[in-house]
Amino acid sequence: MTTTDKDLARELTAPAEPTTAEEVDRIAAASAEAGRLWARTDRAERSRALEAVADALDDAAPVLIPIAGRETHLTEGRLAGELARTTFQLRLFAETVREGSYLDARIDHADPDWPMGAPRPELRRSQVPLGPVVVFAASNFPFAFSVAGGDTASALAAGCPVILKAHPGHPDLSATTGAVVRAALENAGAPVGLFDLVWGAEAGRAALSHPQVKAGAFTGSIEGGRALFDIACSRPEPIPFFGELGSVNPVFVTRAADAARGAEIAAEFTGSFTLGAGQFCTKPGLLLVPSGATVTEVLRDTELSQAAPLLGDRIVAGYHDTLRRLSSESGVEVLRRGSKPEGEAPTPTLLATHVTTLLADPDRLVTECFGPTAxxxxxxxxxxxxxVARAIDGQLTATLIAEETDDVAADLTRVLVDKAGRLLWNQWPTGVSVTYAQQHGGPYPATTAPATTSVGTAAIDRFVRAVAFQNYPQHLLPDELTDSPAAPALRRVDGVAQN
Amino acid sequence: MTTTDKDLARELTAPAEPTTAEEVDRIAAASAEAGRLWARTDRAERSRALEAVADALDDAAPVLIPIAGRETHLTEGRLAGELARTTFQLRLFAETVREGSYLDARIDHADPDWPMGAPRPELRRSQVPLGPVVVFAASNFPFAFSVAGGDTASALAAGCPVILKAHPGHPDLSATTGAVVRAALENAGAPVGLFDLVWGAEAGRAALSHPQVKAGAFTGSIEGGRALFDIACSRPEPIPFFGELGSVNPVFVTRAADAARGAEIAAEFTGSFTLGAGQFCTKPGLLLVPSGATVTEVLRDTELSQAAPLLGDRIVAGYHDTLRRLSSESGVEVLRRGSKPEGEAPTPTLLATHVTTLLADPDRLVTECFGPTAxxxxxxxxxxxxxVARAIDGQLTATLIAEETDDVAADLTRVLVDKAGRLLWNQWPTGVSVTYAQQHGGPYPATTAPATTSVGTAAIDRFVRAVAFQNYPQHLLPDELTDSPAAPALRRVDGVAQN
Structure with missing residues (x-):
């Protein structure tokens, strides 16, 4: 029985009650069972299922976008763009699965003369799915980092079932998107239970603690992410927890860059820190400028306008609290405050201080503040x-606004490589493109898993683990490790990469 | 100034006192500083340094092997073989670094028409070292999993400094090996402080807790490894901890295999579980055989001889305690006890039970016991x-002794893929070859990081993290990401692998 795409796109409301412990238990068990079936599918089948989800979401746009607008205050244009990004992401993971190099397939033939001093057995190694993943949705990207976002797409691509803990900031959108995803997967032949939703913080913690669950993924605050990380690590069987937490995304403007194009830098910075009402995890929250900078002069005279309200009450409260605390710190002044916007939108505000004040106690001033401030x-x-680069904690991004002749750039780059997941040169960190080479991660507290990325095709690597098959017969090997695979992938044979 | 290789090989004794907290602090600071310099070296230089260590250890064999024999009771032949394995491993990591595909270098050119809905910036992504690693040496492989073992080799190869927590089971060997490694690295031009040793459990914990340390690696018991994992996770900045803990390495013998070659299987099993006095983490500790099996009959009549004493008093005590407890469990009997060996060697002992007893309470009977028992x-x-496969915890290995026509093999393989890091077919798990496709890992409690391996070239992946460079000028990029690299490596360019 096939449901038409139109049938999938029907507005749903979130359940009135949080998911009970018993229901979490049932969902986790169904998820594990679905995972066992899903792990048996071939890569082509998994790719088609991901593409079916993308198609269904695109078809459901006329239903989804109005709900999202109502629940998040984001503009229709922004939401349409974000949904396009989300379905593109699903299709890129479908391509990644079909292409297969994420499997890192390796074949060592037996070698009686292997110089280790003992004969080498035949070994064939590839990646298998970890098992059920609990994904904690974020509020600030109701499509791209929520129900059908990057964590869900990469986990499903890896062959893992997903238990999605819905974000309370957009409940009806979560319910509706969830129904579209489930129906699309089932229509594509995926096992029932491969994707399900749980509601409420307690249900999220219960799912993360469940013995059948094998990994967690999260985008949100340092406080919330660390609490979940601690749960994942303290289980009887600890599991990996991929949390993307917080970042101030420092931008370093050299004297030469300020001299060459100060006004332009100020304008670009203003555009970046107010983009999406300043609610991006890659918002530049710290701008370092030389004394007497043109950038500063221009910023002082910039009209800061803010059209959109913040996502929800918690973010509004956090914005005002943090801004009030920072403004009252000694050595901190208001550089520019925007005029009070109409309606519920927050007042954009630029604060200023001197580097000696910052370096005296970096933890006091270097803090993430969701909203239009820096x-x-x-x-x-x-x-x-x-x-400053040495003094700061781990970051998602660090940006150099500099000239190629700047001597400081080499030293700065060397220090920042140890501090951030992505280094930018004369571009701005907001806008995280979904590509093969993207890295959206970084040392703690930017993430709880600094080696990994939550955006880009490498995000799939989080949800697989390696298994080696020694002396195994062909008919029991995963396809990609056989001598004549039906769906070939890049392999390393006796240490040499072979297309 | 160059020290000749002969000068390096001088017997040293371990310090009388454990390393103090102040000394750990100094070592960690020096390690971080050395790491910054080491990260700036090119791959060829790092490879040469690893090869220099291998050469120095080979030259020092006449000094090292007698100390090892005295401290571990292992035979000269075994120790010589293990040292050869250790230096081979260092050279294989040198090759891995030179070859460079572990960098997973990726280049996305800018693309204004990228179908995500926004132009794609230029992104170039590679791997950088994590920073200082604390390596906790194991007792059972005084070379291959100790001072200059796989964790040290792979961490240095990745570009990380190593702080080695010496194992108390072979202190003089650790001191001497450590001196050889340090001198070889310094002679090869590596920065002072790149490799150092700490002594005592408290110093190990202090090093793992030190803010400058960015990862831990461990081979040992479940209890000890979990305690260290908990320290690593509960730091203000949590760090990855790669612990290889415990495994019973189940072997599943089908009825057809028993019928075809029962006597041969019994002989091979006896050789495997008594190899190295049963002190391998891959010792087959659980053998499943059909009722009325030839294997069982032959084992009942097998003379179990044990020439070598166990590594140390703690292992002797653990062997006897576990054996006593298991023997006294209801439903467990002694299948065969070896004659009491001369001297301090333990008595090899095979226990037996029925599968229903095992399945009634797997945790009671499925337990690792170092020494010649199963x-x-x-x-x-x-x-x-x-x-049984469903009931057991995570394992380093699981083995099928079966015929190609055995129907149960497919089901068993599917379940075991979720349980073990390496699956074997008609071979025995002891002997872990160092190769490109090796996987020495597995779900908890086999390891604390199921996606990783501690043996084989992929072990280097544990100690790197990805960094993306957006729109970066050529002269500030890592060599492997430039348009014309001095030392090319396999790269993925716009999503396509290119040699």
Missing amino acids: LVVTYDDETELVD | LVVTYDDETELVD
Whole structure:
């Protein structure tokens, strides 16, 4: 029986009650069972299922976008763009699965003369899915980091079932998107139970603690992410937890860059820190500029306008609390405050301080604040840029606004490589493209798993683990490890990569 | 100044006192500083340094092997073989670094028409070292899993400094090996502080807790490894902890295999579970055989001889305690006890039970016991093999002794893929070859990081993290990401692998 795409796109409301412990238990068991069946599908089948989900979501756009607008205050244009990004992402993971190099397939033939001192047996190694993954949706991207977002797409692509803990910020959108995803997967032949939703913080914790669950993925705050990480690590069987938490995304402007194009930098910075009402995890929250900078002068005179309200009450409260605390810190002044916008939109605000104040106690001033604000820090000597880079915690991004002739760039890059997942040169960190080479991660507290990325095709690597088959007969091997695979993938044979 | 290789090989004794907290602090700081310099070296330089260590250890064999023999009771032949394996491993990692595909280098060119809905920036992604790694040495492989073992080799190869927590089971060997490694690295031009040793459990914990340390690696017991994992996870900045803990390595013998070659299987099993006095983490500790098996009959009549004493007093005590407990469990009997060996060697002992006893409470009977013992479990129906596979915890290995026509093999393989890091077919799990496709890992409690391996070239992946460079100028990129790299490596360019 096939449901038409139109049938899938019917507005649903979220359940009135949170998911009970018994229901979480049932969902986890069904998820594990579905995972065993899903792991047996071939890559082509998994790819088609991901594409079916993408198609169904695109078809459901006329239903989904109005609900999203109502629940998140984001504009229709932004939401349509985000949904397009989300379905593109699903299709890119379908391509990644079909192409197969994420399997890192390796074949070592038996070698009696292997120089280790003992004969080498035949070994064939590939990746298998981890098992059920609990995905905690974020509020700030109701499509791209929510129900059918990057974590869900990469986990399903890897062959893992997904238990989606819905974000309370957009409940009806979550319910409706969830129904579209489930129906599309089932129509594509995926096992029942491969994807399900749970509601409420307690249900999320219960799912993460469930013995059948084998990994967690999260996008959100440092506090919330760390609490979940601690649950994942303290289970009788600890499981990996891929949390993307917080980042201030420092931007380092050199003196030469300020001299060459200060006004332009100020305009670009303003566009970046107010984009999406400043609610991106890659918002530049810290701008380092030289003393007497053109950037600062221009910012002081910039009209900061803010059209859109913030996502929800918790973010509004957090914005005002953090802004009030930072403004009252000694050595911090308001560089520019926007005019009070109409309606519920927040007032954009730029704060300013001197680098010596920052370096005296970085933890006091370097803090993520969701919303249209940032801290402009004036330095005197470019070596202070390196000092700041050394002083900050792990970041998702760090940006150099510099000239190619700037000597400080090499030192700064060397320090920042240890601090951030993505380094930018004369571009702005907001806007995280979904590509093969993207890295959206970084040392703690940017993430709880610094080696991994939650955006880009490498995100699939989080949800697989390696298994080696020694001396195994052909008919029991995964296809990609056989001598004549039906769906070939790049392999390393006796240590040499072979297309 | 160059020290000749002969000068390196001078017997040293371990320090009388454990490393103090102040000394750990100094070592960690020096390690971080050395790491910053080491990260700037090119791959060829790192490869040469690893090869220099291998050469120095080979040259020092006449000094090292007698100390090892004295401290571990292992035979000269075994120790010579293990040292050869250790230096081979260092050279294989040198080759891995030179070859460079572990960097997973990716280049996405800018694409204004990228179908995501927004232009794709130029992104170039590679791997950088995590930073200082604390390696906890094991007792059972005084070379291959100790001071200059796989964890040290792979961490240095990745570009990370190593702080080695010496195992108390072979202190003088650790001191001497450590001196050889340090001198070889310094002679090869590596920065001072890149490799150092700490002594004592408290110093190990202090090092793992140190803010400058970015990862831990461990081979040992479940209890000890879990305690260290908990420390690593509960730090203010949690760090990855790669612990290889425990495994009973079940072996599943089908009825057809028993019928075809029961006597041969019994002989091979005896050789495997008594190899190295049964002190391998891949020792087959559980053998499942059909009712009325030839294997069982032959084992009952096998003379179990044991020439070598166990590694140390703690292992002797653990062997006797576990054996006493298991023997006294209801439903467990002694299948065969070896004659009491001369000297301090333990008495090899085979226990036996029925599968229903095992399945009634798997945790009671499925337990790792270092030493020459194993539990032989009789089943009636081959579906019980699948039941046992489902009931057991994570394992380093699982082995099928079967015929190609055995129907149960497919079901068993599907279940075991979720349980073990390496699946073997008609070979024995002891002997872990160092190769490109090796996987020495597995779900908890086999390891604390199921996606990773501690043996084989993929072990290097544990100690790197990805960084993306967006729109970066050529002169500030890592060599492997430039348009014309001095040392090319396999890269993925716009999604396509290119040699």
